[in-house]
Amino acid sequence: MIKIGILGYGNLGRGVEAAIKQSPDLELTGVYTRRSPDTLKIATEGVAVRSASELEPKRDDIDVLIICGGSATDLPAMTPKYASLYNVVDSFDTHANIPKHFDAVDKAAKAAGTIGLISCGWDPGMFSVNRLYSLSILPDGTPYTFWGKGVSQGHSDAVRRIEGVLDARQYTIPVPAALEAVRNGENPELTTREKHTRECFVVAEEGADKARIENEIKTMPNYFADYDTTVHFITAEEMKRDHSGLPHGGSVIYSGRTAGGNTHIIEYRLTLDSNPEFTGAVLAAYARAVCKLSAEGVSGAKTVFDIAPAYLSPMSGEELRAHYL
Amino acid sequence: MIKIGILGYGNLGRGVEAAIKQSPDLELTGVYTRRSPDTLKIATEGVAVRSASELEPKRDDIDVLIICGGSATDLPAMTPKYASLYNVVDSFDTHANIPKHFDAVDKAAKAAGTIGLISCGWDPGMFSVNRLYSLSILPDGTPYTFWGKGVSQGHSDAVRRIEGVLDARQYTIPVPAALEAVRNGENPELTTREKHTRECFVVAEEGADKARIENEIKTMPNYFADYDTTVHFITAEEMKRDHSGLPHGGSVIYSGRTAGGNTHIIEYRLTLDSNPEFTGAVLAAYARAVCKLSAEGVSGAKTVFDIAPAYLSPMSGEELRAHYL
Numbered sequence: 183m184i185k186i187g188i189l190g191y192g193n194l195g196r197g198v199e200a201a202i203k204q205s206p207d208l209e210l211t212g213v214y215t216r217r218s219p220d221t222l223k224i225a226t227e228g229v230a231v232r233s234a235s236e237l238e239p240k241r242d243d244i245d246v247l248i249i250c251g252g253s254a255t256d257l258p259a260m261t262p263k264y265a266s267l268y269n270v271v272d273s274f275d276t277h278a279n280i281p282k283h284f285d286a287v288d289k290a291a292k293a294a295g296t297i298g299l300i301s302c303g304w305d306p307g308m309f310s311v312n313r314l315y316s317l318s319i320l321p322d323g324t325p326y327t328f329w330g331k332g333v334s335q336g337h338s339d340a341v342r343r344i345e346g347v348l349d350a351r352q353y354t355i356p357v358p359a360a361l362e363a364v365r366n367g368e369n370p371e372l373t374t375r376e377k378h379t380r381e382c383f384v385v386a387e388e389g390a391d392k393a394r395i396e397n398e399i400k401t402m403p404n405y406f407a408d409y410d411t412t413v414h415f416i417t418a419e420e421m422k423r424d425h426s427g428l429p430h431g432g433s434v435i436y437s438g439r440t441a442g443g444n445t446h447i448i449e450y451r452l453t454l455d456s457n458p459e460f461t462g463a464v465l466a467a468y469a470r471a472v473c474k475l476s477a478e479g480v481s482g483a484k485t486v487f488d489i490a491p492a493y494l495s496p497m498s499g500e501e502l503r504a505h506y507l
Numbered sequence: 508m509i510k511i512g513i514l515g516y517g518n519l520g521r522g523v524e525a526a527i528k529q530s531p532d533l534e535l536t537g538v539y540t541r542r543s544p545d546t547l548k549i550a551t552e553g554v555a556v557r558s559a560s561e562l563e564p565k566r567d568d569i570d571v572l573i574i575c576g577g578s579a580t581d582l583p584a585m586t587p588k589y590a591s592l593y594n595v596v597d598s599f600d601t602h603a604n605i606p607k608h609f610d611a612v613d614k615a616a617k618a619a620g621t622i623g624l625i626s627c628g629w630d631p632g633m634f635s636v637n638r639l640y641s642l643s644i645l646p647d648g649t650p651y652t653f654w655g656k657g658v659s660q661g662h663s664d665a666v667r668r669i670e671g672v673l674d675a676r677q678y679t680i681p682v683p684a685a686l687e688a689v690r691n692g693e694n695p696e697l698t699t700r701e702k703h704t705r706e707c708f709v710v711a712e713e714g715a716d717k718a719r720i721e722n723e724i725k726t727m728p729n730y731f732a733d734y735d736t737t738v739h740f741i742t743a744e745e746m747k748r749d750h751s752g753l754p755h756g757g758s759v760i761y762s763g764r765t766a767g768g769n770t771h772i773i774e775y776r777l778t779l780d781s782n783p784e785f786t787g788a789v790l791a792a793y794a795r796a797v798c799k800l801s802a803e804g805v806s807g808a809k810t811v812f813d814i815a816p817a818y819l820s821p822m823s824g825e826e827l828r829a830h831y832l
Contacts, residue, residue, distance in 0.1 A: 200766035204646050281829050301832055308640065310832045311816050312775075315633065317831070318792045318819035319785075321529050365778075440788055441525035444780035450637075451776070453690075455769035460644075463765055467643045487817040487827055491636050494643035502812055504606050506642070507626055507635045 183207060184473045185243055186466070187268070189214040189234060189260070190250035191222055193428065194273065197462020198248050199225055205466060207496040211243045240267045245476075246469040247271075258283060262290040265298035265483075269472050271465050273303040280306070288483035297476050298483045302468045303461040304452060305329070305432070311486050312434045312450035320438025320446060326364045328377060330354035332430025332457060340405045341382055344398050346390030349418065351425040353381045356432070364435045367445040380411040383425055385418050430457035467494040508532060509798045510568055511791070512593070514539040514559060514585070515575035516547055518753065519598065522787020523573050524550055530791060532821040536568045565592045570801075571794040572596075583608060587615040590623035590808075594797050596790050598628040605631070613808035622801050623808045627793045628786040629777060630654070630757070636811050637759045637775035645763025645771060651689045653681035653702065657755025657782065665730045666707055669723050671715030674743065676750040678706045681757070689760045692770040705736040708750055710743050755782035792819040 186202055188195050191213050202208045203226065212230050215222055219231040237247070247268040251257050253276045261272045265287050274283050280301055287298035301307065305327070313325050334354050341350035360377050363370045370376075382399055386392055396413045399406055416424075431452040438446050454460045468486070471493035475484075492502060511527055513520050516538050527533045528551065537555050540547055544556040562572070572593040576582050578601045586597045590612050599608050605626055612623035626632065630652070638650050659679050666675035685702050688695045695701075707724055711717055721738045724731055741749075756777040763771050779785045793811070796818035800809075817827060 197765070197767075203766045277832070280832050281825065284828055306832045308644075311640070313831050314816045314820060314827060315636070318795075318816070318821075319633075319788045367778075440522070440781060440784040441528045442522075442781060442784050444784050446780060446785050447776075447778040449774070449776045449778075451772075451774045453692075453772040453774075455771060456765060456767060459765035459767050459769050460771050463644045470643075485828060485832055487824070487832070488815050490813050490815045491639045491643070492812040495639060496643075499812070500606065502639060503609055503810060506638050507602070507605055507631045507810055507812065 183209045184470060185209050185211045185245045186469055187212050187214060187237070187241075187244040187247045188250060189237070189247055189264070190256070191215055191224065191231075192250060193458035194462055194465075195248075195250040196225065197456070197458035197460070198250060198465050199462070200459055201463040201466035202226075204463075205470070205496070208466060208470065212241075214247075237264065238267065244268055245473045248465050248469055250465075253279075258286070261298060261300060262286040265290040265296055266294045267296070269297045269469075269476050271299045271302055271469050271472060273307075273461060273465060274301045275303065275306055277306065284483045284485070292482045295481045297472045297481055299468055299472050299485065299489070300483060301485055303464050304454075307461075307464055307486055308452070309432070309434045309450065312448075313436070314487055316434075316436035316438065316448045320436065320440065320448075322440075323436055323438025323446075324369055326372075326435045326437070327432065328356035328361060328364075328435070329432040330356050330378065330430065332432070332454070333425075333428050335428075337380065337382075337405055340402060341384060341399055344395055346387045346395055347384055348387055349385040349421050351383045351421065353383075355379045355381060361433070361435075364437060365447060365449065367437050367447055369437050374408045375410060378409060380406055380409045382411065382413045383416050383421060384413060385421050386415055427455065428457045430454050430460075470494060470496065508534045509795060510534050510536045510570045511794055512537050512539060512562070512566075512569040512572045513575060514562070514572055514589070515581070516540055516549065516556075517575060518783035519787055519790075520573075520575040521550065522781070522783035522785070523575060523790050524787070525784055526788040526791035527551075529788075530795070530821070533791060533795065537566075539572075562589065563592065569593055570798045573790050573794055575790075578604075583611070586623060586625060587611040590615040590621055591619045592621070594622045594794075594801050596624045596627055596794050596797060598632075598786060598790060599626045600628065600631055602631065609808045609810070617807045620806045622797045622806055624793055624797050624810065624814070625808060626810055628789050629779075632786075632789055632811055633777070634757070634759045634775065637773075638761070639812055641759075641761035641763065641773045645761065645765065645773075647765075648761055648763025648771075649694055651697075651760045651762070652757065653686060653689075653760070654757040655679035655681050655703065655755065657757070657779070658750075658753050660753075662705065662707075662730055665727060666709060666724055669720055671712045671720055672709055673712055674710040674746050676708045676746065678708075680704045680706060686758070686760075689762060690772060690774065692762050692772055694762050699733045700735060703734060705731060705734045707736065707738045708741050708746060709738060710746050711740055752780065753782045755779050795819060795821065 337352035662677035
């Protein structure tokens, strides 16, 4: 059994917990939190909730610690810190800062003889793996990434911060005509606006100026100004009834050409009912891989690019070759 | 530069050659054939065509030998034989015999300190990798594989062997309703007939009994009897004009559930204008990986399951993390 600790029990932590439940070779040995442990009720019976401070000094009931924190401030500090004690997996997703994060984790992990797998999930993660396979096979080509239809937490939060907004949910939606042109091998050059639209569902305070709220959303720099955005005002009841899930997904489409002049389209598409449950399942599978690699004496920072697919599976090489090759 | 030899110059060998042309770090140093070398005219200028016998004793101008032979009789003999001299890559695709082939190649490669990567291409190959990723992430799920629309060489050959047939091309076509049900997460149980249809284009000899030919095709055991098959008789000119390409592709669709009761659909889809050029490009990328792994001292038989994605790329880890993660 591979002993897993989860640090952080938000949506993602609960997703990892759900994935461990489906994996007969993984065992959850503790959930660690920076909140007061007695305020947390977790889904797995008989598993302790402990303060994050109990992760130091090093415990012997954790083979891999899965760190479920935010990329803005949590992970840049936590992943290197805990990599100096444990094999760790995180889902760091601030693309521009990945090289810096990798270096910090690599230094800590190499010094401690542990593995720190960073930026795991589906983007970065499975989408990255598919981009890499495609461009390695077909060097003359163009990668396209479309997100959605799905809930963007960051954009939902941005709308919630507007004065007069009680609750909000933002869906990112790929533009069908853009998807079709890419799938047809037309290699279009697409602006931000041509690739995705944004749809917001907003619960406003009673008496709030809805026209102002809508305008503030649509003109918000970075988040909405470069997109065609639709805003719907709904009631709190409608929000709860129709928008309580966290679906997401998207497509990585690669349009490549071989020297004979032929075009090849490779598409990897995810349609996820629950973004955190799928992401948690990816993290759990890579935690298995990290444990196996660590047993082979490997150390340092790693990404999904560095892990052979067989390491993700509990099955032996013989089983995999006989049934899945 | 990684020095590549190609053994066998049919459609696949030419596909590998075209891929090498697009890869600045790969160099074709020779094409080897069991035919008389002077009967072969290859597409790359300045590269020698040599008899297969010149592969023995071991040459020093080959880092990886890509063996482009048939799975029925060529590869079971050739891959172990040449793995005792060179790092080799093959596209062995008789699924039921993969374990036996793996063992034979493993024995030869381990004794020689070489790597023998078997069963590379897209199925087995990229489809296998995607099946493995999906089932490792979502252990509670069902994998579906659809092939086509594309030309099946084996089925085309089977039709050509019928008396009175001058030429034939067989297309395998997934049934749209089956694809849709799987993509919708309905987890249908599908018979062979419900998954694919077969469409044949046949050039018959003058005066041949077309009704008999059509009946022989539709009732042919293993190849056609279990499918709904359509047969069209066309002229040799129409065959040349409309059916000279070798397009193929298909989808691996995985429908999985997480413990929270949510459904997730993962689809990997290929739409290939040229089956041999894409397959050749996959083999060339894995030849690069084999060369890198060999330089690290790895030996033995390997499959696509055992190769981390980063090994397929000529780019450094830094470049990949900065731009493609």
